[in-house]
Amino acid sequence: MATIYEVAALAGVSPATVSRVFNGLAVSEEKQRLVRDAAARLAFTPNKTARRLRKRSSEIIALLIPDIENPFYTALARGVEDRAQESGFSVVLCNTDDDPGKELRYLQIAASEQMAGVILSPASDEVDLGAIVSLGRPVVAVDRTTPYPVDAVKIDNRSAGIAATKALFDAGYRRVACIAGPAGIEATEDRVHGWRQVVASRMREGYLRHANFRVDGGHAAMTHLLALDTPPDAVVTTNNLMAVGALQALVEAGISPETFGVAAVGELPFMALAPASVVQVRLPARHLGTTAATMLLERIAGDAQPLRTVVLRAEVAPPASPREEWARKESAL
Amino acid sequence: MATIYEVAALAGVSPATVSRVFNGLAVSEEKQRLVRDAAARLAFTPNKTARRLRKRSSEIIALLIPDIENPFYTALARGVEDRAQESGFSVVLCNTDDDPGKELRYLQIAASEQMAGVILSPASDEVDLGAIVSLGRPVVAVDRTTPYPVDAVKIDNRSAGIAATKALFDAGYRRVACIAGPAGIEATEDRVHGWRQVVASRMREGYLRHANFRVDGGHAAMTHLLALDTPPDAVVTTNNLMAVGALQALVEAGISPETFGVAAVGELPFMALAPASVVQVRLPARHLGTTAATMLLERIAGDAQPLRTVVLRAEVAPPASPREEWARKESAL
DNA sequence: GAAGTCTAAGAAATCGATTTCGTCAAGACC
DNA sequence: GGTCTTGACGAAATCGATTTCTTAGACTTC
Numbered sequence: 180m181a182t183i184y185e186v187a188a189l190a191g192v193s194p195a196t197v198s199r200v201f202n203g204l205a206v207s208e209e210k211q212r213l214v215r216d217a218a219a220r221l222a223f224t225p226n227k228t229a230r231r232l233r234k235r236s237s238e239i240i241a242l243l244i245p246d247i248e249n250p251f252y253t254a255l256a257r258g259v260e261d262r263a264q265e266s267g268f269s270v271v272l273c274n275t276d277d278d279p280g281k282e283l284r285y286l287q288i289a290a291s292e293q294m295a296g297v298i299l300s301p302a303s304d305e306v307d308l309g310a311i312v313s314l315g316r317p318v319v320a321v322d323r324t325t326p327y328p329v330d331a332v333k334i335d336n337r338s339a340g341i342a343a344t345k346a347l348f349d350a351g352y353r354r355v356a357c358i359a360g361p362a363g364i365e366a367t368e369d370r371v372h373g374w375r376q377v378v379a380s381r382m383r384e385g386y387l388r389h390a391n392f393r394v395d396g397g398h399a400a401m402t403h404l405l406a407l408d409t410p411p412d413a414v415v416t417t418n419n420l421m422a423v424g425a426l427q428a429l430v431e432a433g434i435s436p437e438t439f440g441v442a443a444v445g446e447l448p449f450m451a452l453a454p455a456s457v458v459q460v461r462l463p464a465r466h467l468g469t470t471a472a473t474m475l476l477e478r479i480a481g482d483a484q485p486l487r488t489v490v491l492r493a494e495v496a497p498p499a500s501p502r503e504e505w506a507r508k509e510s511a512l
Numbered sequence: 513m514a515t516i517y518e519v520a521a522l523a524g525v526s527p528a529t530v531s532r533v534f535n536g537l538a539v540s541e542e543k544q545r546l547v548r549d550a551a552a553r554l555a556f557t558p559n560k561t562a563r564r565l566r567k568r569s570s571e572i573i574a575l576l577i578p579d580i581e582n583p584f585y586t587a588l589a590r591g592v593e594d595r596a597q598e599s600g601f602s603v604v605l606c607n608t609d610d611d612p613g614k615e616l617r618y619l620q621i622a623a624s625e626q627m628a629g630v631i632l633s634p635a636s637d638e639v640d641l642g643a644i645v646s647l648g649r650p651v652v653a654v655d656r657t658t659p660y661p662v663d664a665v666k667i668d669n670r671s672a673g674i675a676a677t678k679a680l681f682d683a684g685y686r687r688v689a690c691i692a693g694p695a696g697i698e699a700t701e702d703r704v705h706g707w708r709q710v711v712a713s714r715m716r717e718g719y720l721r722h723a724n725f726r727v728d729g730g731h732a733a734m735t736h737l738l739a740l741d742t743p744p745d746a747v748v749t750t751n752n753l754m755a756v757g758a759l760q761a762l763v764e765a766g767i768s769p770e771t772f773g774v775a776a777v778g779e780l781p782f783m784a785l786a787p788a789s790v791v792q793v794r795l796p797a798r799h800l801g802t803t804a805a806t807m808l809l810e811r812i813a814g815d816a817q818p819l820r821t822v823v824l825r826a827e828v829a830p831p832a833s834p835r836e837e838w839a840r841k842e843s844a845l
Numbered sequence: 846g847a848a849g850t851c852t853a854a855g856a857a858a859t860c861g862a863t864t865t866c867g868t869c870a871a872g873a874c875c
Numbered sequence: 876g877g878t879c880t881t882g883a884c885g886a887a888a889t890c891g892a893t894t895t896c897t898t899a900g901a902c903t904t905c
Contacts, residue, residue: 193856207852210853229860232892274589285602449781516861528886539884558861559862560862565889566863
């Protein structure tokens, strides 16, 4: 790896001039040519570490998500990445596993690596963003919120919960249960509120279950619900993976998803394989990512407007036939 | 962010001593205490950028994968991350989209960010690893291989292809087609060889289709196959997502997956939703990741043994009932 | 033509760690 | 007691860019 000094020596100019050429500062045509020739001959690439040490910032943004194996978050990551690429930024994907310890460790790394900013979906309300924020690094919360004063992009979760539940009532189901994520996460609580609002007086004791956001959690919760004296005849899950688990449990219990209503807030992964009767409330995952990235990049560029919270509306989708489903996905590419 | 100098001043020692304390070098008990107290009081965190500039290397490894939305690769990423964490390394996930341009860009970033090493699944045989390799950075190829002299972890692809095809023959299907990934990628070619070997003389012209590794590719290929004068009665796909696409096409054509044989090299994502009759050859994705990470970390630590290629055997799985399927996943956690 | 204004470009400081080199004192050895 | 090790630790160099100063010309302006 050639350095700026070697280039300078070969070009017969000072290192400062080489730096200026590569940063687009005023340098005469003549010397620019000399420098570029020398750089090309030496296959010079500026050392980003040195640059970062001096500038005290890099062109890297950290993205902290709770579960890299959940398609919702990979789609979100996609969105962030696309937007970042456009501006010449790289994205470092960090998987927190919803573990506050891992989350904290990644936040420290982001700080000590002088990353330009952070986009995160907090593992809990207790995230300590103090260090990052006081360092002046911009932070954007996505999908979930935090008590810290940072920009946020979220989904209209209550409406999403209402929409999912209503769809089941409209289809004639009456004993509609709810499988929610862990208590204490605002996004899932809001969806539960939506469910509760629709279900209201009709709600039966014990029809609400908390699970762990993953397939096994949805499976266990559904199994419990089916074992009740008066089991529900339909269920709403507050995320995509728990719906998969619930469907598994139904299949195992010999219950056809056509007779038992299932609605999910979120899009079932690889939908083509799912029973067409499942109600899905589509969440704009990718869009969430691009929006968050756009906001973060604006802050990085120095935008100082007051804090913003953008709320994206979920699109209520009727059960689609695979054919339509496929066509929709195609056009989205 | 406090610096080593401020800590030194507060502790009444030289910056060198502070550095020594944090790197476990010989320092008297007395001064160690002074330094640690001062550091704690200032909430000192060493600046990794400065450290990296001096040491000319970091504790970060780059992982380049072709498709972050494919569960096979996220599972692989998981494996890499788990192993890296254990050794105090962080993983930067880079999504190449099978685009040589993006891949090259990420490789350059890895070099200029002085990352400790690279694990990649090359987008094509034309990857230019020259720069990284000549820099002395270790590289491990995973899932796919490259002509460069680097360590590799791959799957016994031909056997996997054979197993998938055989299972269909054993189930009584005779006109077994194959949907393969893009030509020129060794992993998929090998699986096709496996298919060809079993199918042999029985093979019909036109039963081999190349597609793009994604759901839409599998869908298009399957649609073409069904439109043939003598359509096949079963199909092998060389990856997981193309199988999903193929199943979509079957459903659309009104063909039940029970009557038309489907086998996939790879595990169908969120299997519980897939028809139980689909044959899957399980690929040890996560294991691939941990193995690659282990090899890379050994190289980073200075291991200079001759190049190694580890071949992992795929496990042939009979169509499983959802119940068994679920039990298996549970126990794997 | 003298004073004032720009501009290009080199010298040198700077970012914050690590590491080499020396120094000094304590203990080992003959 | 004098020489040799050995070990702790400070001074200063180093990593490779960016960013002040500075300075020397070129160009205005009255």
